[in-house]
Amino acid sequence: MTPRDASDANDNRWSDLGRPPLNATALRRALVREGADGGLWSDLQVVAATGSTNSDLVELAVSGKADEGAVLVAEEQNSGRGRLDRRWTAPARSGLFFxxxxxxxxxxxxxxxxxxxxxxxxxxxALSRVAGVDTALKWPNDLLVTVDGEERKAGGILAERAGTDGVVVGIGINVTLRADELPVPGAGSLALAGATTTDRDPVLRAVLRSLEQWYEKWRAADGDPAASGLQETYAAGCATLGRVVRAELPGGRSITGEAVAVDGDGRLVLATEEGVQQPVGAGDIVHLRPA
Structure with a gap:
């Protein structure tokens, strides 16, 4: 699907006054800095609707039409994808999809x-800071918030290779989804978690600035997760560690054990009842018992 520019959005642009459109001009002014001393973000585009921002940006990257630091945001995605080829759906302007x-x-x-x-x-x-919502990570990169005393998934991340030298990282965050709009029982949103703000403009700015800071620290350390502080910070914020979990692996296999560490390759290490420490690099993790 060809993206439609947000400036040419349809008549539904203001159909929900509680969900105003993003201000693309203000976002570019705040985030895109040119010149030798500029930051990471080289371009930012907001489109009214598309199938998948990841698919669009991968295509632009492979064809040489996007530089590092390009950001593509959609007010609505109708073919959004999560990990393990799961669909990601949400009403228009109810979240951040970029x-x-x-x-x-x-x-x-x-x-x-x-x-x-x-x-x-x-x-x-960024979400904990700007929205006042305690946000944890479920391995590898689901964003968890607490709604009515229960952990709920409010966001997720999908990374895809773009040619030989690029990676496109897609982030989806439920911001103002109401209870009757949740796609699955385990879903949540910043609003349902009691966020101090659901204004998507400052939330997006905060996430992108935080991403820039962590990316630069990681690059300065030659990608070393320990030297950059990334491995330690991830472990501190990971709600999976210390819990008994079931790892559902490709091919229909599964492993049950206590999640005891995230190793230097980003794999989740499970301590099984057999006394074996088993690293898991891919699969779906089910939290079986609280920490």
């Missing part, structure tokens, strides 16, 4: 797997 292009030149490729975890740390710390 993708960024990173080109970590010079960083060993084996360390690129930390980028989605880095993005999770950046988003969680």
């Amino acid at each position: 993708s960024v292009l990173l080109r970590p030149a010079g960083i060993p490729v084996e360390r690129w797997g930390w980028l989605p975890l880095l993005s999770g740390v950046a988003a969680a710390t």
Whole structure:
């Protein structure tokens, strides 16, 4: 689907006054800085609707039409994807749905797997600060908030390769979803978690600034998760650690054990009843018991 520019949005633009559109001009003015001393963000575009910001930005990156630091935001996604090919759906302007292009030149490729975890740390710390919502991470990069005493997923992250030198990181955050709009029982939103603000403009600015700061620290440390402080910070904010979990692995296998660590490759380490420490690099994690 070809993105439609937000300035040419349809008549539904103001149909929900509680969900005003993003101010693309103000966002660019706040985040995009040019010149030798400029920051990471090189461009920011807001479109009214598209299938998937990740798919669009990957296509632009591969065709050479996007530089590192490009940001693509959609007011609505109708084919949004999460991890494990899950669909991500939400009403228009009810959340933040955006993708960024990173080109970590010079960083060993084996360390690129930390980028989605880095993005999770950046988003969680920004949301806790700007929206006043305690935000935790479920391994590898689901964003958890507390609604009525229960952990709920309010956001997620999907990273995809873009050619040989790029990674597109997509972030989706439920901001103003009401209880009757939640796609699944385990979902939540910043509003339902009692956020002090649901104004998406400052929330997006905070997340992107936090992402820029963590990305630059990680790059300055040559992608080393320990030297950059990323591994320690991720572990401190990870709600999965210390819990008994079930890892549902590709191929239909599963492993149950206590999540005891996140190793240097970003894998979740499970201590099983057999006394084995088993690293898990891919799969779905189910929290079986509170920490």
